[in-house]
Amino acid sequence: MIHPLRATAAAVITTAVAVVLLTGCSSSGHDDTKAAPPAGTGPTASAPASGGLDQNPTATAAPTTPGPTVPAAELKPKTGSFTKQQKQYLTGRVPKGSDPAAVLEVGQESCDKIKFIAKRDPDAAASGILLGQITGAHDAVPALCPDQKPVLAAAEHGFVDGTFTVGSKPKAGSVITAGTYHAPTPTKTCSWTLTGAGGKDVTGSKTQVTVPAGARKFSSTGCSVWLFSKGK
DSSP states (O other): OOOGGGHHHHHHHHHHHHHHHHHTOOOOOOGGGOSOOOTTTSOOOOOOOOOSTTOOSSOOOOOOOSSOBOOGGGOOOSSSOOOHHHHHHHTTTOBTTSOHHHHHHHHHHHHHHHHHHHHHOHHHHHHHHHTTSSOSHHHHHHHHOGGGHHHHHHHHHOEEEEEEEEESSOBTTTEEESEEEEOSSOOTTOEEEEEOTTSOEEEEOOSEEEEOTTOOEEEEEEEEEEEEEEOO
16 A cells, blocks of 8 residues: 555556556567566565655665576577677576576566656656666666666655655665755645754755755655755
8 A cells, every 4th residue: 555645656657657567568579578577586676665764765776686597608588689788687687497588578677667657757757766666677777778877866866755864875774965856746745854964953845955965864754755856
């Protein structure tokens, strides 16, 4: 069940993704890649953001598949051949005995969703990655759709509602960096509190906020997702 504070953003992403899935878009070009990967053998998806306290402000990259995997030199589809970029994505992600084309399909579908949504609304695509509506982006984008790196970067520098300390760089846990952020899909109750270097709190409800260097803490509720606009 989607948290009420994320309902607007989630609705945008869910609708767009549904269209992608219904149209069956795929960039593989191989008939044998249509099969779904065996349960538990595909790349691990990034976990949806919780929206709670002490969360990871960015969606983190999924680890490679545990256990024995097919060596890069042996990664071959049933017909044709994989490109250099496809092999880069597959290396370390195909369990022995599995069809590499099926694993590749997971990454290609992630790219297809990002491209489809970003063409209409880049902020919606970045929000989808942050909210866990689009999984596997951190693994797929660099190798399979590098043209979508700006969308991935927006997600990596963004964060969802919660309470965060301000640091020099994003960190797993609850650290965000100084800079200007905007909330593309806020609710009517969007509000935030910024604690400055001197410990003084400043509250607001605007959907753009600048977190200055030296600030101590930033928290928000009802704003859903914050995306990075520019540096400090």
